[in-house]
Amino acid sequence: METDGRAMLRRRVGVLLRRSREAADLAIEDVAAHLECSSAKVRRIENGQVAVRPLEIREILALYEVPDARRSALLDLARRSRESKLEWWQEYADVVGPDYEFFVGLEDRATLICDYQSYLIPGLLQTESYMRAVMDAYRVPADEAALRIRFRQKRQSLLVDAGSPAFRAVIEENALRKKVGDDSVMREQLRRIVDVGSRSRVSIQIIPAATGLHPAEGRAFIMLGFPDPEEPKVVYLEHLNGSHLLDTPAKTVAFDRAFADLQAIALSPDDSASLIEDMVKE
CATH class of the missing domain: 1.10.260.40 (lambda repressor-like DNA-binding domains)
Structure with missing residues (x-):
C-alpha cells in the first residue's frame, strides 16, 4: 500500500x-x-x-x-x-513555502553554507527564544509558529551532525544590536553565536556598524556549495511576499564574489567573537 x-x-x-x-x-x-x-x-x-x-x-x-x-x-x-x-522537511510542508522546501533539500546535501544577514540573526544560529520573538513580531499564529520553530531547530542539526557542512556567516553589527524580544533574549542569542562560532567547521564574522556602504548592503542571501565542484552553487533570496532560488552560474557568480568581499571587510572570527562578548557585557 x-x-x-x-x-x-x-x-x-x-x-x-x-x-x-x-x-x-x-x-x-x-x-x-x-x-x-x-x-x-x-x-x-x-x-x-x-x-x-x-x-x-x-x-x-x-x-x-x-x-x-x-x-x-x-x-x-x-x-x-x-x-x-x-524526508524530514516534507513533514513541515504546511508552513514552508515550496521554494524554501526545495532549498532545504539542497541544503541537506551541501558541503558549504554561506549566509549573509543584515537585519536578523541567521536562522541556523537562532535560539528558540529569539525565533519565538521574531514570530511574535511577524504576527505568526501560535500553532504555525510552533511548527516553524521545530522546523528551524531541525535545520540547525546540520551544524552538529557528523559530516556537517562548512558554515560561513557574515552578519551586520546592526543585526546584533536590533532588539528582538527582551534583554535576556538578546544576551542568550549573542552567547549562542559565540558558542557556535567556536566549532571547527564554523566561521562567524561581523561587519562593524561604522563600515561604509558595500555592494551587498541590505541584500541578505544564503549560498550553497556542493560536493561536486562542477555542480553550480545555489543562492536563496527571501523577500516580503515570498522567496526564490538562483541556480545558474551566470546569476550566482556575483553573489560568490560579494560574499568574498563581505568576508574581506568584516572583522576576523576572533575579533568578531570579542566584539560580541563585549556586547553581552554592555
Whole structure:
C-alpha cells in the first residue's frame, strides 16, 4: 500500500516539473509530443497522480533545459518519490513555502553554507527564544509558529551532525544590536553565536556598524556549495511576499564574489567573537 510520503513527494515533483515547463514556455502538448505519449499522461505526472520514470524525467529536464543544480535535485526527488522514504522537511510542508522546501533539500546535501544577514540573526544560529520573538513580531499564529520553530531547530542539526557542512556567516553589527524580544533574549542569542562560532567547521564574522556602504548592503542571501565542484552553487533570496532560488552560474557568480568581499571587510572570527562578548557585557 502506498505511503502518504510517496504521494506527497510525487505531488512535489509534479509542481516543480510544471513550473519548469512554464518557465521554458512549453505547452503540455509539446511535452507529450517529445515523450511520444498522451497529454493526459503529462497532466497526471504534473498533478502527482503517477510517478515519473527515470528515463522520462531525464528527457523532460533536457527538454526544459533545466540547470544542472536543479536537475540533480529534481532527479533525486523523483527517485525518492518512487520509494517509501519521507524526508524530514516534507513533514513541515504546511508552513514552508515550496521554494524554501526545495532549498532545504539542497541544503541537506551541501558541503558549504554561506549566509549573509543584515537585519536578523541567521536562522541556523537562532535560539528558540529569539525565533519565538521574531514570530511574535511577524504576527505568526501560535500553532504555525510552533511548527516553524521545530522546523528551524531541525535545520540547525546540520551544524552538529557528523559530516556537517562548512558554515560561513557574515552578519551586520546592526543585526546584533536590533532588539528582538527582551534583554535576556538578546544576551542568550549573542552567547549562542559565540558558542557556535567556536566549532571547527564554523566561521562567524561581523561587519562593524561604522563600515561604509558595500555592494551587498541590505541584500541578505544564503549560498550553497556542493560536493561536486562542477555542480553550480545555489543562492536563496527571501523577500516580503515570498522567496526564490538562483541556480545558474551566470546569476550566482556575483553573489560568490560579494560574499568574498563581505568576508574581506568584516572583522576576523576572533575579533568578531570579542566584539560580541563585549556586547553581552554592555
